[in-house]
Amino acid sequence: MMTANLRRREAALAGIIVLMIFLIGLRAPIFLTPGSLREVLSDTSILIILVLGQMLVILTRGIDLSVASNLALTGMLVALLSTAAPWVPGVIFLVLAAAIGLALGAINGLLVWRVGIPPIVATLGTLSIYRGIIFLLTNGEWVNSNEMSPSFLGFPRLTLFGIDMFSWLAVLIALGVWFLLAHTRLGRNFYAAGGNPRAAVYTGIDPSREQFRAFCLSGMLAGLCGYLWVSRYAVAYVDTAAGFELQVIAACVIGGVSIAGGIGTVLGAVLGALFLGVVKNALPAVGISPFWQMGISGVVIVVAVILNARGERREGRRILRPATAG
Amino acid sequence: MMVGRTIEQVYPKRPVQLGEVVLEVEGLSHPTEFEDISFSLRKGEILGFYGLVGAGRSEVMQALFGITKPSHGRILLEGQELTLISPQDAIRAGVVLVPEERGRQGAVLPLPIVQNISLPQLDRLSRKGFIDMAAEFALARQYGERLQVKASSWSQPVDELSGGNQQKVVIGKWLATRPKVIILDEPTKGVDVGAKAAVHDFMVELAEQGLAVIMVSSELPEVLGMADRIVIMHEGHVRRVLTRDEATPEAVVTAATGAEPSNLVRHRAA
Numbered sequence: 001m002m003t004a005n006l007r008r009r010e011a012a013l014a015g016i017i018v019l020m021i022f023l024i025g026l027r028a029p030i031f032l033t034p035g036s037l038r039e040v041l042s043d044t045s046i047l048i049i050l051v052l053g054q055m056l057v058i059l060t061r062g063i064d065l066s067v068a069s070n071l072a073l074t075g076m077l078v079a080l081l082s083t084a085a086p087w088v089p090g091v092i093f094l095v096l097a098a099a100i101g102l103a104l105g106a107i108n109g110l111l112v113w114r115v116g117i118p119p120i121v122a123t124l125g126t127l128s129i130y131r132g133i134i135f136l137l138t139n140g141e142w143v144n145s146n147e148m149s150p151s152f153l154g155f156p157r158l159t160l161f162g163i164d165m166f167s168w169l170a171v172l173i174a175l176g177v178w179f180l181l182a183h184t185r186l187g188r189n190f191y192a193a194g195g196n197p198r199a200a201v202y203t204g205i206d207p208s209r210e211q212f213r214a215f216c217l218s219g220m221l222a223g224l225c226g227y228l229w230v231s232r233y234a235v236a237y238v239d240t241a242a243g244f245e246l247q248v249i250a251a252c253v254i255g256g257v258s259i260a261g262g263i264g265t266v267l268g269a270v271l272g273a274l275f276l277g278v279v280k281n282a283l284p285a286v287g288i289s290p291f292w293q294m295g296i297s298g299v300v301i302v303v304a305v306i307l308n309a310r311g312e313r314r315e316g317r318r319i320l321r322p323a324t325a326g
Numbered sequence: 327m328m329v330g331r332t333i334e335q336v337y338p339k340r341p342v343q344l345g346e347v348v349l350e351v352e353g354l355s356h357p358t359e360f361e362d363i364s365f366s367l368r369k370g371e372i373l374g375f376y377g378l379v380g381a382g383r384s385e386v387m388q389a390l391f392g393i394t395k396p397s398h399g400r401i402l403l404e405g406q407e408l409t410l411i412s413p414q415d416a417i418r419a420g421v422v423l424v425p426e427e428r429g430r431q432g433a434v435l436p437l438p439i440v441q442n443i444s445l446p447q448l449d450r451l452s453r454k455g456f457i458d459m460a461a462e463f464a465l466a467r468q469y470g471e472r473l474q475v476k477a478s479s480w481s482q483p484v485d486e487l488s489g490g491n492q493q494k495v496v497i498g499k500w501l502a503t504r505p506k507v508i509i510l511d512e513p514t515k516g517v518d519v520g521a522k523a524a525v526h527d528f529m530v531e532l533a534e535q536g537l538a539v540i541m542v543s544s545e546l547p548e549v550l551g552m553a554d555r556i557v558i559m560h561e562g563h564v565r566r567v568l569t570r571d572e573a574t575p576e577a578v579v580t581a582a583t584g585a586e587p588s589n590l591v592r593h594r595a596a
């Protein structure tokens with residue numbers, strides 16, 4: 001599943017990220033301090049988690065445009081709960097958010113699996129619906145930090161070995177998704193369903209059922225991020241994370257996840273997210289306008305896609321090597 | 327001679343002692359694709375399915391494999407009636423289908439050889455959803471070596487292999503499930519002459535080991551050269567079933583086009 005080509009890409013991407021951090025460190029040495037780098041990781045952790053979920057969906061030839069809306073709606077629901085029941089401990093918000101997100105993801109999945117709507121259309125619909133529900137719930141009112149309970153705001157900021165909960169969750173979830181893809185039937189089914197849906201059918205795999213499962217997981221991670229996001233920025237409103245799904249998909253593409261399905265690795269996806277995270281955090285440090293970020297991200301996406309296409313062409317067939325049986 | 331071997335070597339069919347009946351199909355019908363299909367298949371037999379494009383051969387095979395659901399009729403495997411809800415049922419029972427289009431239906435191209443070979447039987451290779459990687463690799467290695475797949479490693483993605491080697495991986499993945507009946511749908515379509523001969527050799531070898539083989543083919547010489555009996559389909563019906571001795575090119579082609587030449591009519595009336 002990790003072709004030499006993909007590994008080369010990942011090495012190149014990692015190299016670019018390190019080089020970027022180094023160059024920016026030359027101009028703004030404060031950027032290279034451990035505290036600053038820790039902050040970049042913490043700030044990117046939500047993106048990393050969302051990208052991992054999105055990758056699962058894209059692997060099965062789907063796409064989940066509703067992640068940011070799911071995040072916003074789930075975030076609002078747990079924020080409302082924290083104002084109504086301040087005694088609820090932080091970890092409960094986390095579990096609850098994951099459960100709500102899972103339910104919203106399952107709706108996407110059922111629309112695709114049972115109703116047969118193409119993923120891009122189904123999630124375009126729920127993108128609007130989920131955000132619309134926030135407005136219906138709140139009439140456009142905000143939930144501000146002073147209304148949220150201390151446990152709600154405090155839990156993700158707990159630190160272990162100097163690393164906060166945001167970063168730990170991103171690391172744990174990355175390891176979990178890696179294990180899922182490398183060692184379980186579910187992960188293998190995702191690759192097979194996206195890599196060749198017709199061949200998958202012949203081996204007894206139902207590709208749209210695998211899409212349903214991927215949507216459930218993506219939704220669950222999006223819901224979890226809903227809590228993390230609202231807690232981090234200490235505000236919940238209708239437009240929370242509006243448009244963020246595009247960054248998530250962009251990070252997948254930069255990380256080498258093929259939109260055609262069946263190709264992608266956890267390492268690539270995480271590096272794709274880190275790349276955007278470094279661009280976002282580093283450019284202001286050297287006084288470059290945040291608007292450049294969008295341009296830079298765009299150029300990198302196009303370059304990544306060109307490299308993908310070229311890499312696939314160059315790879316070609318290798319029949320002349322002897323079988324090594326190992 | 328162009329390929330350095332004689333014609334007989336291209337079709338290496340040898341007479342095989344046929345065993346008991348493995349598969350019986352009785353009156354299998356589908357609302358739109360085929361009607362009243364009946365035939366039987368014995369151990370060690372290569373049963374050819376010939377017909378023009380659109381005669382319904384592949385559709386019958388898909389019904390035998392649990393992909394399409396027949397409206398009537400029975401499928402008996404070793405005397406037991408099979409109810410097929412999905413291909414997984416057919417694989418478990420011991421019927422496998424190597425589909426027609428390698429690229430579109432056969433292999434998951436981005437995945438390595440190992441994972442392609444293990445794909446149909448991941449349920450056997452995993453416990454509680456976790457895959458036993460060592461067992462998986464051993465299985466892939468065994469069948470990759472047996473089929474002489476030429477690759478730089480068993481972890482090489484299938485899309486880097488030649489067409490013939492891709493076909494070998496696809497056949498290997500089905501053989502690895504240790505089937506009783508193997509259905510090969512156009513097994514040599516679009517592969518080079520050398521790989522074609524390898525596939526034919528292999529079919530004979532399978533039959534000699536007691537496997538029952540169904541070979542769907544649109545190539546008349548291949549059907550005539552390889553099959554013990556030939557089922558000839560036309561517009562969703564079985565027109566004739568000919569033994570190897572009865573099967574002349576003329577008889578097969580006329581049945582496949584649905585025509586009824588006079589000598590055949592006489593033959594039937596007698």
